[in-house]
Amino acid sequence: MKRLIAALIACLVVLTAGTALAETLRIGALFAVTGPASFLGEPEKNTLEMLVKDINSKGGINKNKVELIVYDTQGDVTKAKQLANKLIKNDKVAVIVGPSTTGETMAIIDDAEKAGIPLVSCAAGIKIIDPVKKWVFKTPANDQVAGEKILNYMAQQKQKSIALLTVSDGFGSSGREQLKALAAQKGFKIVADEVYGPKDTDMTAQLTKIKGAKPDAIICWGTNPGPAVITKNVKQLGIKIPLYQSHGVASKKFIELAGADAAEGVMLPAGKLTVYDKLKKNDPQYKILSGYDRDYRKEYGVEASTFGGYAYDAFLLIAEAVRKxxxxxxxxxxxxxxxxxxxxxxxxxxxxxxxxxGLDLSSFVMVRVSKGDWEIAQK
Amino acid sequence: MNLSDQIIQFLLSGFATGAIYALIGLGFSIIYNSTGIINFAQGEFVMLGGMVTMFFLTSLHLPLPAALVGAVAITTVVGVLFERLAIRPIRKPTPLNLVIITIGGSILIRGLAMLVWGKDTHAIPGFSGEEPIQLGNASLLPQHLWIFGITTLVIIVSKVFFNYTISGKAMRACAFNPRAASLIGIDVRRMVLFSFIISSAMGSMAGFIIAPLTMTSYDVGIMLGLKGFCAAIIGGMSSGLGTVFGGIILGILESLGAGLISSGYKDAVAFVILLLILFIRPQGIFKRADSERV
Structure with missing residues (x-):
């Protein structure tokens, strides 16, 4: 037994000595790999692991090997906080990527600020970076930018009055607040302001009321399946008013759920990854987007998602910082x-x-559903 | 669109949603009436109905009728296994134990469904297309007619079964007094098994007829189960028209509440009604306190 302990200690000494000698960049990552937010955390983890593997095979960043330590927060705020402390105190990482959700990020901001470790969050909530905190960054664009994209497009189409239909969770209520503020600022009139529950199965009541208010356009803010149900309900009620959805449903899954027929003509702001194959070849992002999708498919057999893209952004930002x-x-x-x-x-x-x-309006494009696929409505 | 047209649409939408709640509520009341158990896993049977249909349609490419039969069959098997493995082995079945076990069972079924089919939401095509049917200024989908039809059929069949067949009468006897029932030669445990078979089959039907409208995912059972439970409580846990009216009242109030008052309080409407009924008329709104069940 004593010998075993001695051997273990020897091992540890060798290991720690090993890491101390080589110039290793230790990146810690907190993702909701399992649990309700796993649709975010899983592609984020996959993307980061893929990128780290790739960069190490090319000799690291500026010859610094990269070591990645990923923990699964399960979307749980308490776990995120514990694991963040573990990354900072035990693993002694130089930078943290994640967490996947706004709630978790808000919970660990204090820890990162106190320890002086940069945090590059993959969550979208604007309160993460507003007000600006010294050590905290985030990669997804603000929801506000997506809302502004829609309103700018509507202004071009001379649509003046809006009906809002938003989901009653964090994403929907923050979208609702921001849309209302933006609409007031840009001179739009909100004629109906309805909400629905994330698990609701029929929104014809809200839509009937909206139909009665005769808006120029409906803006729906939510994540699947609600917006797909609403799209179907709009068709059922024979409503001909233009329907805008948020970037929260900018994936093929939305068209599949709503059905190509009902989704025809629905417009939304999408990240460029969704429609990279329809971008002009000289678009500055074309090369990196197509490369990411190709590599991700090769590694994991499914298409790359916008959410995985947030981890990609975080990694590029860190790599750029380390290089410079x-x-x-x-x-x-x-x-x-x-x-x-x-x-x-x-x-x-x-x-x-x-x-x-660091992102602006150009990070989204307005797309329209046409024959079961996206087409670019406006750059 | 003027207010009266709007109200007609609210009523129609509410009626359609209410029929779904009614069908799920019936599953609750059938098990309750033959065993005294409130089966909180009923919502998961509904989820399985939709998910298994989706699986047969998209992964195995079966034709729709075969997929539906398959969904009922598999859900029923799950219902039987649930009764055999979770309900029957309990030595002292107190109501509290049973409630906890059915809640545990529902979490297990949900978890397994998540592992098998993932966390995505899935869509199923409508049984007879998606072209809306106009009724004056209001509209319905063909799928709504399927919901009305199947709900009506299930109510008639269950009424006949419980009132005119030996097994049905035996199940009612077990609910009244299991001990007396076993004394006159009724196999009580077998009747419990029967009730799980019937209600899981019924739940799966509710699951697949609503899936084309509402879509389905591993976690749809929680909310649908709760709404069905509300419907059954409003109807006083009767396995006949009481629960059906309970469901429809709930659906219509929700829809009117969302349309005329505020959509933010839609779910609150359902639960306020549930609380009021539990406080004021725990026996349901359709019957006297001491009347017969079923």
């Missing part, structure tokens, strides 16, 4: 903050002291 400034947490942080025009999956990042997201 260095591997310590402090240098990574200032490196990310200085990123200019970095072409990635979710858009082209330009960070600054005041903007820790």
């Amino acid at each position: 400034s260095g591997v310590t947490p402090d240098k990574i942080r200032s490196g990310i903050e200085q990123v200019k025009k970095l072409v990635s999956i979710s858009g082209v990042y330009t960070m600054s002291e005041k903007d820790h997201n």
Whole structure:
């Protein structure tokens, strides 16, 4: 027994000595790989593992090997907090990617700030970076940007009055607040403001009321399956008012659920990954998007998702920072903050002291459903 | 669209949703009436009905009728296994034990469904197309007619079964007094098994007729189960028209509440009704306190 312990200690000494000698960049990642938010966490984890494997086979970033430590938070705020502390105190990582959801991210911001470890979140909530926190960044575009994209498009179509139909969860209520604020700012009139539950199965009552209010357009804000049910209900009620959906359903799954027939003509702002095959070949993002989708398919057998793209963005930001400034947490942080025009999956990042997201309207394109597929309505 | 047209649409939508709640509620009341158990796994039978149909249609490419029969068969097998493995082995079946076990069972079934079919939502095509049917200024889908038809059929069949067949009467006897029933030679345990067979089959039917409208995923059973339970409570746990009216009242109130008051309070409507009924008329709104069940 004593010998065993001695051997173990010897092993540990060798191991820790090994890591101390080589210049290794330790990236910690917190993703909701299982649990209700696994549709976010799973592709994020897959993407990050794929990228780390790839970069190590090419000799690392600036010859620094990358070591990835991924923990599964199961979408649980308490777990996220414990695991974040574990990454910081035990694993001594230089930077943390994730968590997948806004709630989890908000819970660990304090820990990252106190320890001085940069946190690159893959969650979309605007409160993560507003107000700006020194050590915290996020890769997905703000929901507000998607809303603004819709309203700009509507202004072009001379649509003036809006009916809102939003889901009563965090995504829907924050979308509702922001749309209302933006609409007031841009001079739109909201003539109906309805909500539905995430598990509701029939929204004809809300839509009948909306039909009575005669808006120029309906904006629905939610994630599947609600928007698909609404799209079907709109068809059932014979409503001819243009229907906009949020970027929350920008995947083929939405068309599949609603049916190509009912979804015909539905418009939404989508990240470019969804429609990269329809982009012009000279689009700055075309090459990286098609490459990501191809590699992801080869590695995991399914198409790449926007959510996995958030982890891709995080990795590119970190790699860029390490290349330009260095591997310590402090240098990574200032490196990310200085990123200019970095072409990635979710858009082209330009960070600054005041903007820790770095994306603008150009990260979305307006798309329309046509014959069961997307077509680009407007750049 | 003026207010009266809107109200007609609210009523129609509510009626259609209510018929679904009624069908799920019947599954609750049948098991309750023959065993005294409130089976909180009933919602999972509904989920299985939709998911198994989806699986047969998309993965095995069976024609629709075969997929539906298959869905009922598999859900029934799950119902039987559930009764055999979870309900029957209990030595002292107190109501609390049984409730906890059925809740546990429902979590298990949901978890297994998640592992088998993943967490995605799936769609099933309508049985007779998706072209809406106009009724004046209101509209329905062909699938709604299937829902009305199957619900009516299930009610008639269950009424006949419980009132005119030996097995049906035996099941009612077990509900009244299991001990007396076993004294006159009724195999009580077998009747319990029967009730699970019937209600799981019924649940799966509810699952596949609503899936084309509402879509299906591994976790649809929770909310549908709760709404069905509400319907059964409003109807005083009767396995006949009481629960059907309970479901329809619930559906219509929800739809009117969402349309005329505020869509934010739609689910609150259902649960406020449930609480009011439990406080004021725990025997349901359609019967006297001491009347016969079934």
